[in-house]
Amino acid sequence: MELAAAYVRQRHPVGALRVLPPSPPxxxxxxxxxxxAHALRVSLWALLCLLVLSGVPSWAHPYHTSFAExxxxxxxxxxxxxxxxxxxxxxxxxxxxEGRAITLEQDALARPAIQSYLSEHFLVLDDSSTRYPLLLxxxxxxxxxxxxxxxxxxxxxxxxxxRNTLLxxxxxxxxxxVQRLWRDPGEVLVYTASARDHxx
Numbered sequence: 001m002e003l004a005a006a007y008v009r010q011r012h013p014v015g016a017l018r019v020l021p022p023s024p025p026x027x028x029x030x031x032x033x034x035x036x037a038h039a040l041r042v043s044l045w046a047l048l049c050l051l052v053l054s055g056v057p058s059w060a061h062p063y064h065t066s067f068a069e070x071x072x073x074x075x076x077x078x079x080x081x082x083x084x085x086x087x088x089x090x091x092x093x094x095x096x097x098e099g100r101a102i103t104l105e106q107d108a109l110a111r112p113a114i115q116s117y118l119s120e121h122f123l124v125l126d127d128s129s130t131r132y133p134l135l136l137x138x139x140x141x142x143x144x145x146x147x148x149x150x151x152x153x154x155x156x157x158x159x160x161x162x163r164n165t166l167l168x169x170x171x172x173x174x175x176x177x178v179q180r181l182w183r184d185p186g187e188v189l190v191y192t193a194s195a196r197d198h199x200x
Contacts, residue, residue: 064089064171068164068178070200079124079152079200085167087146093117093170104141114139114148123163124152124200132160160200164191 068083087104094102094113104110115136124132137149154160167174176191180200189198 064167064174066166066174066176068176069181070178071181073151074156076151077154077156079154081122081148081150081152083122083148083150083166085146085148086144087141089167089170089174090114090117090146093167096169104139104146111136111139118148118150118166121165121167121169122150124154125161125163126154126158127161161197162189162200163197164189165196166191168193168196 064086066083066085068081071080073080091102091104094110094117097117098109098113102110102113107113115134118136119134122134124134126132132152132154134150134152137151139149140147162178164176164178166176172193174193178189178191178198179185180187180189191198
């Protein structure tokens with residue numbers, strides 16, 4: 001120990017040593033972040049940008065759309081429709097209409113609720129505003145999409161209009177597209193809140 005003390009005195013003469021005063025006690029409320037405030041703001045902004053670029057969470061979908069393929073069956077004079085929708089939007093619309101929670105996969109009332117909803121929001125009309133009956137043939141539910149299959153019986157050689165207001169009651173930015181398979185593929189009918197009727 002004395003050898004060590006002598007070494008210290010030799011390396012650091014007493015006059016050269018600087019004795020620091022004891023630090024005052026620090027209370028929890030006096031603790032400050034070592035990172036400057038502007039650096040924290042920059043870091044938070046960078047984190048926000050990273051989250052945006054990495055994509056939205058799986059439960060959110062920024063686009064509210066549906067897509068229908070419509071075929072004319074001349075043998076039975078009926079329009080055959082395959083309609084793709086977002087399942088959570090359809091469940092919300094049905095639940096609002098029925099006044100109770102509707103689950104597409106597990107609810108026995110889902111099928112009649114879908115039939116009634118389509119009959120109100122997917123209307124095939126003639127020039128005298130006659131509505132032609134719609135019949136739900138079936139549907140398939142997947143994680144990210146639901147397909148509805150239905151027919152609309154109409155007379156042949158009659159000018160018809162389709163009024164499509166599907167899911168506008170859920171989201172006013174809803175866009176519904178209809179592809180008529182007997183027409184050019186580029187001729188897609190686009191339905192929005194401000195364009196609800198189109199000639200078939």
